[in-house]
Amino acid sequence: MNTPMKVTLLAGGVGGAKMAEGLAALPDVDLSIIGNVADDDAFHGLWVSPDIDTLTYSLADVIDRTQGWGVADEGHRALQTLSKLGAETWMTLGDRDFGLHIHRTMRRAKGDRPSDIARDVANAFGVKPQILLPTDDVVQTRVRTDDGWLSFQEYFVRERCAPEVRELAVHGLSDARPTPEALEAIAGADLIVVAPSNPLVSIAPILDVPGIRAAVSDAAALKVAVSPFIGGKVVKGPADKMMKALGERPDALGVARRYASIIDALMIDRVDAPLGAEIRAEGLDILSSATLMKSRDDKARLASEIVDYARAQQLETRIAS
Amino acid sequence: MNTPMKVTLLAGGVGGAKMAEGLAALPDVDLSIIGNVADDDAFHGLWVSPDIDTLTYSLADVIDRTQGWGVADEGHRALQTLSKLGAETWMTLGDRDFGLHIHRTMRRAKGDRPSDIARDVANAFGVKPQILLPTDDVVQTRVRTDDGWLSFQEYFVRERCAPEVRELAVHGLSDARPTPEALEAIAGADLIVVAPSNPLVSIAPILDVPGIRAAVSDAAALKVAVSPFIGGKVVKGPADKMMKALGERPDALGVARRYASIIDALMIDRVDAPLGAEIRAEGLDILSSATLMKSRDDKARLASEIVDYARAQQLETRIAS
Numbered sequence: 001m002n003t004p005m006k007v008t009l010l011a012g013g014v015g016g017a018k019m020a021e022g023l024a025a026l027p028d029v030d031l032s033i034i035g036n037v038a039d040d041d042a043f044h045g046l047w048v049s050p051d052i053d054t055l056t057y058s059l060a061d062v063i064d065r066t067q068g069w070g071v072a073d074e075g076h077r078a079l080q081t082l083s084k085l086g087a088e089t090w091m092t093l094g095d096r097d098f099g100l101h102i103h104r105t106m107r108r109a110k111g112d113r114p115s116d117i118a119r120d121v122a123n124a125f126g127v128k129p130q131i132l133l134p135t136d137d138v139v140q141t142r143v144r145t146d147d148g149w150l151s152f153q154e155y156f157v158r159e160r161c162a163p164e165v166r167e168l169a170v171h172g173l174s175d176a177r178p179t180p181e182a183l184e185a186i187a188g189a190d191l192i193v194v195a196p197s198n199p200l201v202s203i204a205p206i207l208d209v210p211g212i213r214a215a216v217s218d219a220a221a222l223k224v225a226v227s228p229f230i231g232g233k234v235v236k237g238p239a240d241k242m243m244k245a246l247g248e249r250p251d252a253l254g255v256a257r258r259y260a261s262i263i264d265a266l267m268i269d270r271v272d273a274p275l276g277a278e279i280r281a282e283g284l285d286i287l288s289s290a291t292l293m294k295s296r297d298d299k300a301r302l303a304s305e306i307v308d309y310a311r312a313q314q315l316e317t318r319i320a321s
Numbered sequence: 322m323n324t325p326m327k328v329t330l331l332a333g334g335v336g337g338a339k340m341a342e343g344l345a346a347l348p349d350v351d352l353s354i355i356g357n358v359a360d361d362d363a364f365h366g367l368w369v370s371p372d373i374d375t376l377t378y379s380l381a382d383v384i385d386r387t388q389g390w391g392v393a394d395e396g397h398r399a400l401q402t403l404s405k406l407g408a409e410t411w412m413t414l415g416d417r418d419f420g421l422h423i424h425r426t427m428r429r430a431k432g433d434r435p436s437d438i439a440r441d442v443a444n445a446f447g448v449k450p451q452i453l454l455p456t457d458d459v460v461q462t463r464v465r466t467d468d469g470w471l472s473f474q475e476y477f478v479r480e481r482c483a484p485e486v487r488e489l490a491v492h493g494l495s496d497a498r499p500t501p502e503a504l505e506a507i508a509g510a511d512l513i514v515v516a517p518s519n520p521l522v523s524i525a526p527i528l529d530v531p532g533i534r535a536a537v538s539d540a541a542a543l544k545v546a547v548s549p550f551i552g553g554k555v556v557k558g559p560a561d562k563m564m565k566a567l568g569e570r571p572d573a574l575g576v577a578r579r580y581a582s583i584i585d586a587l588m589i590d591r592v593d594a595p596l597g598a599e600i601r602a603e604g605l606d607i608l609s610s611a612t613l614m615k616s617r618d619d620k621a622r623l624a625s626e627i628v629d630y631a632r633a634q635q636l637e638t639r640i641a642s
């Protein structure tokens with residue numbers, strides 16, 4: 001039996017949740033996940049936290065596996081009433097999901113810490129890993145298009161990522177304070193994994209919370225990122241279009257360059273082997289595998305390859321010292 | 322063809338909604354309904370207004386006809402999530418219904434007048450009669466039992482009216498201001514009808530809003546109340562137990578005595594004919610009919626008997642003058 005390894009995952013939405021599920025499936029892994037809250041927004045007066053909820057629903061195994069988000073066996077009666085009452089309903093919120101948003105909003109109104117709410121919700125759903133927030137403050141991604149600034153969900157859901165992205169900004173970031181839980185999970189980790197999430201709108205808003213990037217940088221942990229690109233394409237979402245539009249390479253090398261200053265190694269897909277030399281030139285070690293996570297087994301296998309690599313590195317360090 | 326008659330109904334929950342449906346079904350009736358808001362309360366941080374919603378749902382013909390409240394084709398997924406998250410869920414709120422509470426809460430938080438919200442909701446549901454609030458202020462019935470004070474819904478829904486009622490109080494009433502719409506509907510009415518609702522917890526909290534009772538008293542309209550009692554029993558709810566517990570007669574005579582100072586006539590059920598002499602002794606005219614409203618026809622017939630009586634009285638007055 002191995003010593004439990006403390007793993008801290010930085011995770012965005014669907015890709016982050018899949019990586020979280022993979023790591024959660026491994027024995028001897030004590031998993032903490034720092035999720036993205038910059039996609040949060042108010043709908044119908046309720047506070048919705050899509051990435052955190054996708055983590056919770058995935059790890060509780062109540063996620064709608066066809067969509068990859070939302071709850072299985074969902075209804076849309078509340079939204080039908082809201083539509084009848086004249087509300088815009090492009091943000092598809094299901095009835096089960098509404099229950100969570102109602103709970104969260106009530107607790108926020110009472111002054112409860114968003115981190116405490118997320119923890120209690122995860123516990124109520126029977127989630128074992130810790131789901132942590134990078135900050136308890138409101139930080140919100142804004143997307144500038146040729147038609148002006150959009151909220152993230154307006155860009156992502158209402159406009160289906162169609163408009164060209166000219167600029168990204170995260171409101172509230174400069175004044176945001178990191179949560180003690182996130183800082184502790186980073187400082188105490190044996191392994192920090194950056195999930196195959198959108199580097200610009202999922203991972204950056206976590207790392208850019210003042211104090212988080214430095215904490216990752218200072219952490220004693222081994223740090224491995226998983227590239228969300230497979231042959232220059234992403235599985236889901238607009239990361240490829242966005243990286244390109246903002247002058248970054250929309251591939252594993254672009255990801256390597258983004259994370260080079262804070263990670264030790266990058267997990268890339270086998271098809272991206274030709275980029276290996278350039279990624280190494282960024283000072284990074286390379287792990288290579290089949291990175292597409294479809295089944296439960298795919299997720300656990302990819303996770304175990306990262307954890308095994310980390311164990312091997314630990315062993316090397318121990319032998320060397 | 323008759324001249325349209327301006328009818329203003331004071332109405333509580335289910336009995337009030339049935340009377341409203343009956344009046345709304347009549348041609349040549351211009352109906353305004355002043356509903357009860359003293360049953361309102363917050364659940365899960367959302368503002369719920371059961372009597373007003375029962376009026377809206379009934380008149381929109383989306384009411385659950387089996388229950389007499391709530392919406393037909395309802396789901397309970399949101400409540401299931403809230404239950405999972407540890408909330409008390411004895412107040413059965415359906416998913417369609419939650420949509421309305423979410424909307425109302427959002428608009429209240431924006432500072433919109435409760436009266437405007439109720440009007441817009443009724444319009445969105447295609448309700449023709451005007452649904453008015455007696456006050457835009459928060460007034461809430463409290464029920465003292467041997468175990469202390471309960472909110473109205475705790476008494477009514479959670480405890481199913483089982484505890485003996487020792488005292489009733491309506492918080493916020495002394496500072497409440499009547500809405501201009503309610504005062505106007507009272508002053509401008511040809512006929513004011515008091516629905517067969519609970520006199521203590523449905524009608525009293527309307528009449529007791531400062532200014533409303535005097536407005537009814539001063540109004541030129543003919544005023545007719547419908548007794549909710551049939552042979553000393555009520556169709557639904559705790560009015561009989563409550564009247565008795567608080568030292569009032571739980572029958573048509575008790576109702577006559579409650580309303581004698583403001584009404585001209587009382588509609589009683591035929592089985593209550595033996596109380597006729599005593600009711601007349603209160604200075605009231607008597608209308609007598611089968612007052613149990615089960616079908617659509619029952620409601621319209623009872624309503625038309627009241628309206629016909631009012632037309633006959635108008636004619637008499639005109640001939641006399």
